[in-house]
Every structure is written in C-alpha cells, then in structure tokens.
Amino acid sequence: MPITRKKIKSLSSIKNKENLSFFLNMAKDIQEKQGFLKNEDIKSLANRYGIADSVAISILSFYEMIKFEKSDVKYVCKAPGCNTYNGKDCNFINCLGLCDHNSPGIFNGEQVSFQSDKISKIGKTKILNSDNKNLYLLNIKDVEYYLDKLNKLLEVNPNNLIDNIISSNLTGKGGAGFPTGKKLQLTRQSKGEKIVICNADESEPFVFKDRGIIDNNPFAVVSGMILAAHMVNAKDIYIYIRGEYIKQKEILKETVDIFQNKFKGFNFTIVSGAGAYICGEETALLESIEGKRGHPRIKPPFPGESGLFNKPTIIQNVETMGWIFEILAERPSIADRRIFSIAGEVNSKGIFETDGSNSINEIVAKFAGGFANKENDYFAIIGGASGFFVNSKQFEKPLKKLLENKSGAGSIYIFSKYDKLKEIMLYILDFFAEQSCGQCNPCFLGYSKLKNLISNNRFEEAVNLSSSISKSTLCGLGKAGFQPVSSFIKIVEGEYFD
Numbered sequence: 001m002p003i004t005r006k007k008i009k010s011l012s013s014i015k016n017k018e019n020l021s022f023f024l025n026m027a028k029d030i031q032e033k034q035g036f037l038k039n040e041d042i043k044s045l046a047n048r049y050g051i052a053d054s055v056a057i058s059i060l061s062f063y064e065m066i067k068f069e070k071s072d073v074k075y076v077c078k079a080p081g082c083n084t085y086n087g088k089d090c091n092f093i094n095c096l097g098l099c100d101h102n103s104p105g106i107f108n109g110e111q112v113s114f115q116s117d118k119i120s121k122i123g124k125t126k127i128l129n130s131d132n133k134n135l136y137l138l139n140i141k142d143v144e145y146y147l148d149k150l151n152k153l154l155e156v157n158p159n160n161l162i163d164n165i166i167s168s169n170l171t172g173k174g175g176a177g178f179p180t181g182k183k184l185q186l187t188r189q190s191k192g193e194k195i196v197i198c199n200a201d202e203s204e205p206f207v208f209k210d211r212g213i214i215d216n217n218p219f220a221v222v223s224g225m226i227l228a229a230h231m232v233n234a235k236d237i238y239i240y241i242r243g244e245y246i247k248q249k250e251i252l253k254e255t256v257d258i259f260q261n262k263f264k265g266f267n268f269t270i271v272s273g274a275g276a277y278i279c280g281e282e283t284a285l286l287e288s289i290e291g292k293r294g295h296p297r298i299k300p301p302f303p304g305e306s307g308l309f310n311k312p313t314i315i316q317n318v319e320t321m322g323w324i325f326e327i328l329a330e331r332p333s334i335a336d337r338r339i340f341s342i343a344g345e346v347n348s349k350g351i352f353e354t355d356g357s358n359s360i361n362e363i364v365a366k367f368a369g370g371f372a373n374k375e376n377d378y379f380a381i382i383g384g385a386s387g388f389f390v391n392s393k394q395f396e397k398p399l400k401k402l403l404e405n406k407s408g409a410g411s412i413y414i415f416s417k418y419d420k421l422k423e424i425m426l427y428i429l430d431f432f433a434e435q436s437c438g439q440c441n442p443c444f445l446g447y448s449k450l451k452n453l454i455s456n457n458r459f460e461e462a463v464n465l466s467s468s469i470s471k472s473t474l475c476g477l478g479k480a481g482f483q484p485v486s487s488f489i490k491i492v493e494g495e496y497f498d
Contacts, residue, residue, distance in 0.1 A: 019049040020059070020291025027060055028243070028272055032109070036067040062293040062437075064093070064275030065243045076105040076114060079205055080424050081344055081415060085114045094277070094431055095205035095385075096244050098122060099341070099413065100349035111247055122247075125212035126350030128342070128367035136326045136334050137213065137220055137319070138353040146219040147262050149329045150226060154263070158231045161328055162188065165231075168332030170324070173339070174199065174280075174317035175386065175409045176476070180324065183314055187232040187304040190312035194234035197308065197315040198225050199285060200241035200248070203277040204384035205431055206413040209341040210318035212351035214248040217322065218255040224321030226259065227328060229266055232314055237266055240285050242273045277435040281475045282315045284437065295437050296475035319410065340399075344380075344414035345372040356400035360390070360412065363399065368414075376416035379491070383408015385428045386480035388487035389421065406483065425488045426451055432481055442469045443478035450481060459489045 023045055030041050037060065046056040060066050076085045078092035085103040096111075098104030101122055103114040111122040132139040153161065166181030187194060198221070202210040213221060225237050239256075241249050249270060256268045271289050273279050279288045283297035286308050307313025316324070319339050327335055336355055340363075343349040347369030354363070360380060364371055371378060380390050382399075387408030394402060415424065433447035446469040453462040463486055470482040 023049040023051055024059060024291035028274055031066050036070050059293055062276060066274050074107050080427050097202055097208045097211050099206055099208050099343040106244060109246060125215040127216055128348060128350045128352040135353050136330055137217060137322045137339060140217045143219050146223045150223045153227060153328055154230055161231050164328060164332055168327050168335040170327060170335040173319035175407050180320055183304060184231050187312050187314040190305055193311050194232045195236050195308045195311050195313040196225055196229045196234045197238045197240060197313060198321050199315050199317045200239055201273045201280040203242050203280050204409050206381060207341060207384040207409045207411040209339045209351050209410045211245060211248055212341060213318050213322055213339060214251055218251050220322040220325045221318055222255050222259050224324035226263060226266055227324055228314060235267055237268050238289060239270045240289060243275055278437045278477055295439055338410050340410040340412055342368050342412045345416055346414050347372060357398050359398055360395040378414055378416050379421050381413045384411045385431060388483045389491055391491050425454055428484055440473040440478055443473045463489055
C-alpha cells in the first residue's frame with residue numbers, strides 16, 4: 001500500500017520530541033542494513049513513534065544517503081580530480097572526504113578506491129610530517145598516556161581549565177574561528193543541564209583533515225570531549241559523524257568504549273549523518289540529532305544558551321577537541337598550530353601539522369613530495385569549497401599570511417591547468433545549490449544563478465550577487481560563496497591578493 005499524506009501533523013504537535021530522534025536513527029539503521037527503506041518500513045516506524053507518514057517522508061527525503069528504492073551499492077565521488085572512474089554501474093555523489101585517494105568511493109559499506117577493475121580498501125590517512133619533533137596532535141602516543149593525563153586534568157577546577165583555554169587564544173578549527181574559551185565559559189554560565197557535541201560532519205569538498213585525525217589520534221579527540229564536558233559541567237556527550245565516514249565511526253566507537261570504562265560519569269551517543277552538507281552548520285546539526293530536517297535555526301538563542309533539546313550545548317569540531325586536550329596536557333602556546341589536509345596534483349597526499357610559517361611551495365616540497373609535474377603552472381584552493389583560490393604567484397607567501405582575515409577549514413588542494421580553475425568553481429556552485437536546505441530564497445535560487453553568471457563570464461554581476469547572498473541568508477551556507485567567487489574572479493582578471 002503506497003504512503004499517503006493523510007492525518008498530517010506538524011512537528012510541533014508531536015508530544016515527545018525525542019521520538020523524532022529515535023525515528024530517524026532507526027531509519028538510518030535500516031538503510032545501513034538493507035540499502036534502502038521500503039514503504040512498509042517507513043509506515044511502521046512512523047506508527048511506532050507517533051509521526052504522520054507525510055512528516056516521516058519529509059524528514060527522510062532531506063537526507064541524500066537515505067534511499068526509497070533499491071539502488072546500486074557502489075558510490076563514487078564526482079568532484080573534479082576524483083571522478084576518474086569510467087564504470088557505469090555506480091551512483092556518482094559529492095565529495096566523500098577521501099581526496100587522498102584515486103577514484104574514491106563506497107562499496108558494500110566500505111571506503112574504497114576504484115582503479116580499472118580493481119577495488120582497494122582505503123587504509124589509515126597518511127601523516128606527512130617526517131618525524132615527531134615539535135608535533136603535538138600528530139605525535140601519537142600509547143592510549144595509557146591519554147588516560148593518565150586525562151585522569152589528572154579531571155581533578156583540576158573547571159574554571160581554571162577554562163582560563164587556560166582562554167589565555168591560549170585557541171579558536172575553533174572548523175572554519176569560523178570563534179574563540180573556544182569564550183564558548184566554554186558561556187556554556188558553563190548557562191543554567192540547566194549541559195550537553196557537549198563533537199561535530200565530525202566533515203562534508204566540505206576537498207577537506208579530510210578531521211578524518212585523518214580520527215584515523216590516527218582518536219584518543220586526543222575523545223579526551224578533549226571529556227575535558228569539554230568537565231569544563232561546562234556536562235554528562236552527555238554526542239558525536240555527530242558524517243554518514244560516509246564508516247570506518248571512522250567504528251574507530252570512535254572503539255575509543256569511546258575504552259574511555260567510558262575508565263571514566264564512567266560520561267554518557268556518549270554517536271549519531272550518523274546521512275548525506276546533508278548543511279548539517280555541518282551547528283544549529284542544523286542540532287535539528288538533525290533531534291530527528292528533523294537539517295534546517296539551520298535563527299540565532300539568538302545560541303546553542304550555548306539553548307541547544308540540543310533546548311539544553312545549553314557546546315559544539316566543537318574534531319580538531320578543536322583534540323587541541324583542547326593537547327593545550328591542557330602540554331602548554332597553551334601551541335594554540336596557533338593547525339592540521340591541514342593536502343591533495344590534488346602532488347606526489348604524496350595526507351595530513352600534516354604546522355604553525356603556518358611555511359609557504360605553499362615549502363609545504364608541497366617538505367610534506368607532499370613535490371608537485372606532480374614541475375612544468376605545470378599550479379593553482380590551489382585553500383579551506384575547501386567555502387575557502388579561496390590562489391595562484392602560483394602567491395605560493396611563496398607564508399600560509400599564515402594567506403589565511404589572514406579569511407575563513408575555511410584546514411585544507412590545501414593543488415591543481416594545474418587554467419580550465420580546471422573554472423571547472424572547480426562551477427562544481428562548488430553546483431554543490432552549494434544542491435546542498436541548500438531551501439529555507440532562504442537568496443541561497444536556494446542564488447547559487448544556480450551564480451553558476452550561470454560564471455559560466456558566461458559575467459563576473460561583475462557574479463560578485464555582486466554572491467555579496468548579496470552572503471548578506472541575506474540565515475546561515476553560513478549562503479555566506480560561503482562570496483570568498484571562492486571573489487578570489488576566482490581576481491585570478492581570472494589578473495588581480496592578486498596583497
């Protein structure tokens with residue numbers, strides 16, 4: 001019997017809001033096991049949790065990884081530079097955060113690389129620093145080190161730990177750069193039961209540094225979550241991880257089990273995303289954990305005042321959680337260090353730790369084994385899809401200088417050929433248009449219009465439109481387009497940054 005739209009209930013009429021969370025998580029579990037949701041599965045879940053069929057369909061249809069018909073279990077990345085797979089027996093989807101591999105994809109629930117007729121499982125992300133000297137987050141030690149350090153730090157007054165984070169000047173490493181200590185302080189000062197969330201929904205095209213951190217040092221990340229909970233006086237810790245990070249979810253599960261056996265006062269919940277880039281935005285992430293469509297909320301109130309299930313909530317990304325531990329365990333002066341992923345047309349791809357004093361040329365030579373072809377003229381996009389383009393004339397500037405007053409995650413993607421510059425720009429606009437949640441017309445309609453303008457070299461109109469979108473939308477997705485668009489146009493028109 002087909003699903004109908006009878007007895008439509010609004011979300012606000014559902015008495016137990018947590019039922020939505022249970023409903024969506026159960027739907028994800030069924031999707032994971034059988035590859036799609038049958039009509040009877042949806043009707044059964046909707047009835048079980050007191051949700052109208054129409055509302056159930058509305059929620060589930062928001063998430064790209066949830067399918068309503070049986071489809072091929074082979075997914076291949078379609079991002080420029082990755083979409084080299086020639087097979088027709090697959091579904092092409094957006095960036096999988098596996099940019100350090102050729103033709104990456106997901107096959108039968110595993111991260112793989114497709115090369116000709118061969119399918120290879122993807123292993124641990126490579127650390128490109130040649131030795132452990134002067135490394136912190138990527139200087140991985142035995143798990144006992146983290147358990148011992150954490151045990152001692154949990155005996156320290158939370159306010160003193162927050163003061164240490166504030167004095168370190170640690171800022172969030174997800175792209176926005178908000179002061180971490182201030183977030184901790186504001187959440188601690190809020191009234192009521194607190195919640196800590198680790199945002200592991202790394203869905204930004206060309207970025208995979210959080211995946212690399214989880215692969216190599218989940219101990220520091222989980223330690224940072226527990227310290228954050230200690231500092232804001234929380235017991236409940238959620239990890240929201242992108243659905244495509246299958247192996248990394250298992251790594252975090254195993255790590256959490258180790259730490260929960262030692263520190264029993266904290267309750268962990270791991271929630272999988274389901275293919276919605278917008279859920280990386282902190283309030284959309286809250287909506288998704290609550291079992292709804294990932295629509296960003298209007299702020300204020302901010303999550304530190306009223307977040308998950310209306311409780312004061314602090315949200316930090318994977319890398320920031322790792323640095324919280326490293327700063328408190330080692331010393332505050334390391335807060336300016338960052339983890340970057342590097343991929344594209346270089347000889348060695350992976351992640352590296354830096355203080356930002358290196359130029360792109362130095363980084364490629366020191367960490368990435370050199371450019372793939374020394375004869376080519378190269379470009380780069382720094383910070384992922386919402387980052388900015390640079391040309392080879394800027395490759396001599398220190399990374400810190402390039403990043404001044406600019407947002408974006410820790411990522412460098414190298415490519416050659418002038419025509420690929422435009423190809424990547426158009427892919428980014430396509431991606432943003434596809435991933436818009438639909439709440440804001442300037443974003444929902446604007447990115448498709450932007451793509452049309454860029455395609456036809458109407459650059460002045462494109463800059464004006466991207467500026468207008470960035471000033472009129474609810475969340476960061478609408479604001480994300482201005483930086484790549486304006487930097488792209490500066491390059492094609494022969495202008496360079498100061």
